Amino acid sequence: MAAKDKNWRRLVDDITLNTPKMFDLSGRTALVTGAGSGIGQRIAMGLAQCRADVALLDRRTDDGLTQTADFIAKAGPKSIQIASDVTSGEALAEAVKQTEAELGPLRLALNAAGIANANPCEEMEEDQYQTLMDINMKGVWLSCQAEARAMLAHGHGGSIVNIASMSGVIVNRGLNQVHYNASKAGVIHMSKSMAMEWVDRGIRVNSISPGYTATPMNTRPEMVHQTKEFESQTPMQRMASVNEMVGPAVFLLSDAASYCTGVDLLVVGGFCCW
Secondary structure, three states: OHHHHHHHHHHHHHOOOOHHHHOOOOOOEEEEEOOOOHHHHHHHHHHHHOOOEEEEEEOOOOOHHHHHHHHHHHHOOOEEEEEOOOOOHHHHHHHHHHHHHHHOOEEEEEEOOOOOOOOOHHHOOHHHHHHHHHHHHHHHHHHHHHHHHHHHHHOOOEEEEEEOOHHHOOOOOOOOOHHHHHHHHHHHHHHHHHHHHHHHHOEEEEEEEEOOEOOOHHHOHHHHOOHHHHHHHOOOOOOEOHHHHHHHHHHHHOHHHOOOOOOEEEEOOOHHHO
16 A cells, blocks of 8 residues: 555656646737727736736727726736727738737737627618628638737747637527628638648637627617527526626636637537527
8 A cells, every 4th residue: 555655646746737827828918809898808808817918909989998908907917009990901910010019929819809780681781791791700810810920920829719609500599690690600610710720830719609698789779678588598597797708718818728729619508508
């Protein structure tokens, strides 16, 4: 028994594990699109609480980015605000350049910029369809492209997380949003495809598909009357709070998820089990 105890102690002593350090983002620079409201804003705050410096990008003209920056200042890390449009590759390239000039090499990216609206397919105008697609899918592609170019150039690798939706996996009962559903399905598969393109060059790409979440997007006028129905359809019998998207994002961006790439993480309160 003494020999077995000795061997066991040696085995335990040889284990190297520091779980808190896996989630520590100290010394890393992150870029968050859609950082002025909703899920993007809250994740930007969470990344700062894990010690990352954060570039905050949004096209909003209200005080959303300032609110995010004020929260980060109290947390300690640095942040910069960038007013930019994710549908412009040139603007995104400039945003990444500014981020690296002011905060250091880009290592983390969270792409949350997106819009939602609803209309029956047969009544939808082409402009409504195209505007949403340009922001939700083309915008994610251009964002990832600009971010990955920087990560590949400095050779340190990185981690990218794109915010998709369970609407890219299922069709939401009672919501006429064919364009939105298609855009989010595109984000999921685009993320998987990018993950495989960059897997041997040190860049991980994953997506998060939130379920019904209490964001301004999901409490817009045409959806308010359906909130109770959404809750009743969800096994957990409630909508998610924006705070509940922070942990999954930090996990996927951090070293805790170092063996995860090409993953779409459903954060849906059990919705997609039924």
